[in-house]
Amino acid sequence: MKALQLFLLAVLTVVATGLETSQGRANDSKEGLGIVHYQPEQVHLAFGERTASEMVVTWSTRSLPPDLQVGMTTIVEYGLLEASGQSKLSQTARGTATKFVDGGRKKATQFIHRVTLRNLKPNSTYVYHCGSSYGWSSVFQFRTVPEASADWSPSLAIYGDMGNENAQSLARLQEETQRGMYDAIIHVGDFAYDMNTEDARVGDEFMRQIESVAAYLPYMVVPGNHEEKFNFSNYRARFSMPGGTENMFYSFDLGPVHFIGISTEVYYFLNYGVKSLVFQYEWLRQDLAKANLPENRRERPWIVLYGHRPMYCSNENDNDCTHSETLTRVGWPFVHMFGLEPLLYEFGVDVAIWAHEHSYERLWPIYDYKVLNGTLTDSPYEDPGAPVHLVTGSAGCKEGREPFKGKIPDWSAFHSQDYGYTRLRAHNRTHLHFEQVSDDQNGAIIDDFWLVKSKHGSYLH
Structure with a gap:
C-alpha cells in the first residue's frame, strides 16, 4: 500500500510539474518568469x-x-x-x-x-x-458633493513634498481621512522621491502607500521638480486630473471656491520646449477671465491657485524663490514674459498655495514685495489688497527640513520647520479658515488664521 501511495504521488508530481510548465509558457511575458499580476x-x-x-x-x-x-x-x-x-x-x-x-x-x-x-x-x-x-x-x-455646492463648506488637506520614505504626515492623514474630516486632498507636487527610481518601483510603492487616503477621497495633484524624469512620464501616466492636459494644469469648482492647479515646472525644464509654458499661460488667463465673469464670481467668489514652486520664501538656501526675480513670479529673465504674479493681481486670486520648500510659511498679503494688508490694523487678512501666499511643503520626505536662518523678511508673517500639512475650510462666500497641523507636536495647530472678504475681484481697482 505504501509503495502504491508513493507511486501515485510521483505521478501527480510529474503531472503538476507539466501543467505548471505549460501554464508558465502560456503566460510567458516580458516579466520573464511566467508570472502574471492581474490584481488591481x-x-x-x-x-x-x-x-x-x-x-x-x-x-x-x-x-x-x-x-x-x-x-x-x-x-x-x-x-x-x-x-x-x-x-x-x-x-x-x-x-x-x-x-x-x-x-x-x-x-x-x-x-x-x-x-x-x-x-x-x-x-x-x-x-x-x-x-x-x-x-x-x-x-x-x-x-459625492452636495448639489447646491456653492453654498456648501468643503474641507481639504493640502501639502506637498511627502515621499515614500519618511512620509511623516501620512499616518495622521490616513486616520483623519477614515474619520471623514476631508472632502478632497490637494498634493502640491513632489510625490515619491522619485516615481521613476528603481525602474518605477518607488513610484509603485508610493501609490500603494496613499491608497488608504486616495481610494476614499479625490486626490488632486500637480507636478513638482521630482516628477521631471522622462518628461514627467510617470506623473502623466499615473494620475487622472480633469481638463485633458495630461494632468499638468486644470481647474475645478468645489463649494464657493474655484480651484486652479498649475505646473510651475514649465518655467524650469525648458529642455522639453516652451510650448507647454505658453499654452499654460494662455489657458490660465482664459480660465481666470471666465472665473471673473460677474455671474461666476458671485456664485463662486473665492479663487485659490496652487503650484509646486513658490514665488516667495525666506528659507536659507540657494533657491529660486529667495531671489527677487523668481521665474514663476516675473517670467523669463530680462524680458519678463509669462510672469504669473501680474495675472494673480489682475484677476483677484485670493490665495496662492505652494510647496517645494520643506517647511511652512505664511505671508502677509503681498504684491511685488509690497505688503498690502487689509485696512484694519488688527485684521491684515480682512479685505487685503493682494493675494495671500502659503508655502506648505513639509509633509515629510527623505531630504529632511529646510532651515530658516538670519533675518526673516517683513513680508513673512509666520514660519515653521515642523513636519505637517495645511487644512482649508471654505466656510462660506466671505470666510476661509486655514490651520497648520504639526505632526511633530502630535497634531497640534501651530498656525490658524481667517481670510475675510466683503468683496472679490481684481486688485487693480
Whole structure:
C-alpha cells in the first residue's frame, strides 16, 4: 500500500510539474518568469469633468487580463451605501487600460486603468471595487458633493513634498481621512522621491502607500521638480486630473471656491520646449477671465491657485524663490514674459498655495514685495489688497527640513520647520479658515488664521 501511495504521488508530481510548465509558457511575458499580476493595486480617485456628478477611478495592474479583448477588463462595480449600512454593487462602469513603459533601464511595464463614474447622486455615499474576473480590489467608498455646492463648506488637506520614505504626515492623514474630516486632498507636487527610481518601483510603492487616503477621497495633484524624469512620464501616466492636459494644469469648482492647479515646472525644464509654458499661460488667463465673469464670481467668489514652486520664501538656501526675480513670479529673465504674479493681481486670486520648500510659511498679503494688508490694523487678512501666499511643503520626505536662518523678511508673517500639512475650510462666500497641523507636536495647530472678504475681484481697482 505504501509503495502504491508513493507511486501515485510521483505521478501527480510529474503531472503538476507539466501543467505548471505549460501554464508558465502560456503566460510567458516580458516579466520573464511566467508570472502574471492581474490584481488591481494603487487605487485612487479624482474629480471628473463634472465635479458634482463624476468621479474617476484609476488603478494599476502589472499584467493585462486577457478578457480586455471582449471589453470587460477595466471595470468598476459600485452602488449607493444604504441607510442600513448595506450596499449592493449593482452598477457597472467600464473604461480604458493604457500601457505604460517606464523610461528606465528595465523598461518596466504596467497597465493604468481609468473608469469614470457618471451621473452620481449628489451628497451620497457610494461603495465600489475595481478589476475583473481575474482579480478585484478591496471595497472602498467615497462621498459625492452636495448639489447646491456653492453654498456648501468643503474641507481639504493640502501639502506637498511627502515621499515614500519618511512620509511623516501620512499616518495622521490616513486616520483623519477614515474619520471623514476631508472632502478632497490637494498634493502640491513632489510625490515619491522619485516615481521613476528603481525602474518605477518607488513610484509603485508610493501609490500603494496613499491608497488608504486616495481610494476614499479625490486626490488632486500637480507636478513638482521630482516628477521631471522622462518628461514627467510617470506623473502623466499615473494620475487622472480633469481638463485633458495630461494632468499638468486644470481647474475645478468645489463649494464657493474655484480651484486652479498649475505646473510651475514649465518655467524650469525648458529642455522639453516652451510650448507647454505658453499654452499654460494662455489657458490660465482664459480660465481666470471666465472665473471673473460677474455671474461666476458671485456664485463662486473665492479663487485659490496652487503650484509646486513658490514665488516667495525666506528659507536659507540657494533657491529660486529667495531671489527677487523668481521665474514663476516675473517670467523669463530680462524680458519678463509669462510672469504669473501680474495675472494673480489682475484677476483677484485670493490665495496662492505652494510647496517645494520643506517647511511652512505664511505671508502677509503681498504684491511685488509690497505688503498690502487689509485696512484694519488688527485684521491684515480682512479685505487685503493682494493675494495671500502659503508655502506648505513639509509633509515629510527623505531630504529632511529646510532651515530658516538670519533675518526673516517683513513680508513673512509666520514660519515653521515642523513636519505637517495645511487644512482649508471654505466656510462660506466671505470666510476661509486655514490651520497648520504639526505632526511633530502630535497634531497640534501651530498656525490658524481667517481670510475675510466683503468683496472679490481684481486688485487693480
